[in-house]
Amino acid sequence: MSRPFKLPLSVLVVIHTPALDVLLINRADAPGTWQSVTGSKDSEDESFQETAQREVMEETGIPCAIGRLSDWNLENVYDIYPRYLHRYAPGVTRNREHVFGLCVPEGTPVTLNPREHTAYQWLPWRKAADTCFSPSNAEAILMLPEFMQ
Template sequence: MGYKRPESVLVLIYDPQDRVLVLQRKDDPDFWQSVTGTIELEELPIETAAREVHEETGIDIIGSGYELVDTRVINQFEIRPQWRYKYPPGEFTNTEYVFTVCVDSTTPIVLTEHLTHCWLSPAEAQQKVWSQSNKEAIENHFLNLC
């Protein structure tokens, strides 16, 4: 297995009732998050976002006609020390592109990389997710709706 690129996406999935989908990681059950994933070689961030949503939840954004929105927010954060072995030596910072998508929460969720999921209010989701960039994505999205 090669190293991961230090570039990724975060996709905030919410429903028409403004509930946020959060996922519990298998490799760290205390870590709850939105959909995330590494941008593959020659892949655009928006392509990664659609692919990762499909891989992690089974939701086919394109096939379902959902609108994947590029928020134009780009975060940089320190890679967690316990995950640095996945990246090239000397890489300590990840660049993350943030997207949102509104989906029907009755759509079945098929988990492949997570233990469980739940739909939460924005405030509950902000309390549950681990990463600061995920908390900010939730806050920014729902503040912009007001």
């Protein structure tokens, strides 16, 4: 049975503490590639908020109910990295990503899905922005203080 193609509709969730320490996770399929939680909608009917809640739980084991999930009302549109194009329908080359923040208490435990991520780290927001590989992820992290006001 073949897997269905991924939808080019995804979320980016910047998980952070009130002190603006940001959680970054290391991709299993690209060691040294640090990022925030990301993931595609499972279906057209799934809302971006539902996708964000599901992806946070799947990738980090953090239930969004312990924190404050906020929709930043931002979207990024970007070219899909060539190494991931095979996951999408033929001819799909761009993705639309909806941005959220999730403020969690200091010391929130993280349980990674080892098929997706191999390590995690909490970093001060500016260092986190410098560490993540994705320009849209770095930009979102740099906007974090604006969304904490």
